Amino acid sequence: AQSVAQPEDQVNVAEGNPLTVKCTYSVSGNPYLFWYVQYPNRGLQFLLKYITGDNLVKGSYGFEAEFNKSQTSFHLKKPSALVSDSALYFCAAMDTGRRALTFGSGTRLQVQP
Amino acid sequence: AAGVIQSPRHLIKEKRETATLKCYPIPRHDTVYWYQQGPGQDPQFLISFYEKMQSDKGSIPDRFSAQQFSDYHSELNMSSLELGDSALYFCASSLEGGGAHNEQFFGPGTRLTVL
Numbered sequence: 689a690q691s692v693a694q695p696e697d698q699v700n701v702a703e704g705n706p707l708t709v710k711c712t713y714s715v716s717g718n719p720y721l722f723w724y725v726q727y728p729n730r731g732l733q734f735l736l737k738y739i740t741g742d743n744l745v746k747g748s749y750g751f752e753a754e755f756n757k758s759q760t761s762f763h764l765k766k767p768s769a770l771v772s773d774s775a776l777y778f779c780a781a782m783d784t785g786r787r788a789l790t791f792g793s794g795t796r797l798q799v800q801p
Numbered sequence: 802a803a804g805v806i807q808s809p810r811h812l813i814k815e816k817r818e819t820a821t822l823k824c825y826p827i828p829r830h831d832t833v834y835w836y837q838q839g840p841g842q843d844p845q846f847l848i849s850f851y852e853k854m855q856s857d858k859g860s861i862p863d864r865f866s867a868q869q870f871s872d873y874h875s876e877l878n879m880s881s882l883e884l885g886d887s888a889l890y891f892c893a894s895s896l897e898g899g900g901a902h903n904e905q906f907f908g909p910g911t912r913l914t915v916l
Contacts (some may be wrong), residue, residue, distance in 0.1 A: 722904060731805075731891060731907040732844070778843060787832065787897060788846040789858050789905060 690715040690783045694792035701769045702800050709764040709795045711779030720782040721762040722789065723753055725775050732778065738762060749773070769799045802914045803827055805908035814882050815848045822911045826894030832856065833875040834905060835867060838893040844891060849895055850875060865893040867895050889913075 689713045701707045711773040713719055720739050724732040736747025743755045753764045762779060776796050806825040814820050826833050832851045836844040837860075846859035850869035855856050861867075864882075869875045879886060893905035 708820075724907075731909045732893075734904045734906065737904050786857055786893075787849055787851070787861055788834065789844075790846070791843040793843050 690781055690790050691692070692779050692781050692790055692792035694777075694779055694795045696795050697793075698772060698796045698798060700798045700800065703771050704768050707766050707769045707773070707797065707799070709777050709779075709797060711762045711764065711792055712760050713762060713779070713781045714760065715781050715783050717783065717785075719760075719762075721753075721755065722780040722782070723747065723762075723764050724778045724791075726778065726794075727775050735764070735777075771796075771799050771801050773797060774799045805892055805894050807881055807890075807908040807911050809911060810909065811914075813916065815916055816882055816884065818915075820879045820882060820913060822872050822879070822890055822892075822913070824875045824877070824892030824894075825909060826873050826875070826892075827906055830894035830896050830906075831873065832895045832897040833869055833873070834893040834895075835861075835875070835877050836893065836907075838889040838891060840888070842888075847877070879913075884915050887913060887915045897910050910913070 717799040722737045723735040728747045738745050738755045746752045776794050778794050806822045834849040835847040838844040847861040849857045853869045863882050867877045889910045891910045893907045894901045895905045
């Protein structure tokens, strides 16, 4: 069975500083990995995905993620955080042969002005 | 751009009642997914449909059923509601024709409260 882990419940970062939100995964076969962001009382918004190819994936709003197969990680990064980035971030995985997403527990990002 | 539409946005029901949630996918998307997000929880996959056929099944209770109609909209039917069914229910859609693992686009969710 596949699983996704987000080890940090909350990440605090000052505006303008780089941010990292961690994610590790366990899937059989080749992983398909995604990051979504959820603002209060809103649906999940797609940020980026890794299917195959370049290990550094660029997404929306200046976010990027680095796929590391040996460490089974897919950390979300941004060079310079904005207060408006404050939200709940979910890492998700899709197993080969399935189309359902398995989500991590979520990490709340708080960017202080 | 058109997004996934869910109705109603909020629903309050009593225990043992029934509820029907509706989802209208993005035009030309062929796959619909249903997820349940309890308070402070991550979304849990319930069920999905591809081209109007059930394609995958997750942790959907037997009291729940769902279907996708000819116009690709989907309905989640929930019977004998329990307090624990109170949650945010998301519908997502994607274009999966050909087996591509495309991103799922989520609707705003239906918040179900069971009293």
